[in-house]
Amino acid sequence: MNATGSTVPPSPGTGDPTAAPLVEAEGLVLAYGSYVALAASTFRIPSVGVVAVIGPNGSGKSTVLMALAGLVPVAGGSLRVLGADPREARERISFVMQSTPVPPITPITVREVVGLGRFARRGMFGRMRDEDHRAVADALARMGITHLSGRHMRELSGGQRQRVLIAQGMVQQHDLLLLDEPLTGLDITSAATIDELIHEQRTDGCSVIMTTHDLDEARAADWVILVSGRVVAAGPPEQVCRREHLEVAYGLGSTHEWEGFLDDPAHDTHRH
Numbered sequence: 001m002n003a004t005g006s007t008v009p010p011s012p013g014t015g016d017p018t019a020a021p022l023v024e025a026e027g028l029v030l031a032y033g034s035y036v037a038l039a040a041s042t043f044r045i046p047s048v049g050v051v052a053v054i055g056p057n058g059s060g061k062s063t064v065l066m067a068l069a070g071l072v073p074v075a076g077g078s079l080r081v082l083g084a085d086p087r088e089a090r091e092r093i094s095f096v097m098q099s100t101p102v103p104p105i106t107p108i109t110v111r112e113v114v115g116l117g118r119f120a121r122r123g124m125f126g127r128m129r130d131e132d133h134r135a136v137a138d139a140l141a142r143m144g145i146t147h148l149s150g151r152h153m154r155e156l157s158g159g160q161r162q163r164v165l166i167a168q169g170m171v172q173q174h175d176l177l178l179l180d181e182p183l184t185g186l187d188i189t190s191a192a193t194i195d196e197l198i199h200e201q202r203t204d205g206c207s208v209i210m211t212t213h214d215l216d217e218a219r220a221a222d223w224v225i226l227v228s229g230r231v232v233a234a235g236p237p238e239q240v241c242r243r244e245h246l247e248v249a250y251g252l253g254s255t256h257e258w259e260g261f262l263d264d265p266a267h268d269t270h271r272h
Contacts, residue, residue: 022047041231049207050202051223054211062180065178117172118135143163159186159189160190162186176206
């Protein structure tokens with residue numbers, strides 16, 4: 001979809017043309033009561049590895065992600081994820097929110113938090129099996145937090161907590177991993193570890209859809225959705241991350257000399 005709302009055809013060679021779309025939206029409207037978070041938008045995400053959802057603060061990025069997870073009902077139009085209604089596809093989707101508060105007095109360890117991801121299919125009263133323990137151990141290792149497995153969440157830094165939550169998402173046996181701003185505000189080590197995991201999902205046969213403010217991260221994705229109260233543009237990065245689209249989403253002239261972050265003027269280092 002371009003800045004005028006018409007559909008942008010996929011570029012030749014983008015994704016597998018014979019594969020079923022990851023997401024199909026037709027006239028999609030998302031709302032909270034009378035407040036419309038996303039005006040009628042039509043877009044498609046082909047079966048590809050990494051999808052970046054970008055747009056200014058309050059543009060509807062997180063609402064789109066929650067709708068894909070089946071947590072926000074469709075107020076108008078239609079939405080299909082993995083070929084089904086999002087609520088019917090939940091068992092195939094793992095959703096990691098930007099932050100999940102853990103009360104300081106909760107006596108839960110890192111290993112236990114990651115292990116909770118296995119109960120999405122086991123049920124809260126199911127017993128952990130050997131394969132579950134192996135999956136937890138693998139996720140801890142891939143996130144570089146095995147040494148933290150016996151620590152309590154309250155003892156961790158923000159970056160360490162984010163790695164724990166993404167490890168929890170990894171063990172949920174998903175086909176689609178949804179991440180809400182997974183790299184925002186993290187230390188370099190945590191950001192690099194998570195970024196590597198995101199792009200490894202391709203080889204694991206899984207897709208990732210993540211919200212981000214980082215234009216460089218969007219350019220490294222396979223597909224980009226640009227949101228500003230509606231879907232302004234959708235397609236390969238080279239089609240979407242163009243000045244004419246970004247200026248529509250962020251405001252005329254706001255992209256002048258911007259190189260990395262595109263959420264608000266505070267991130268524009270050229271203006272300070």
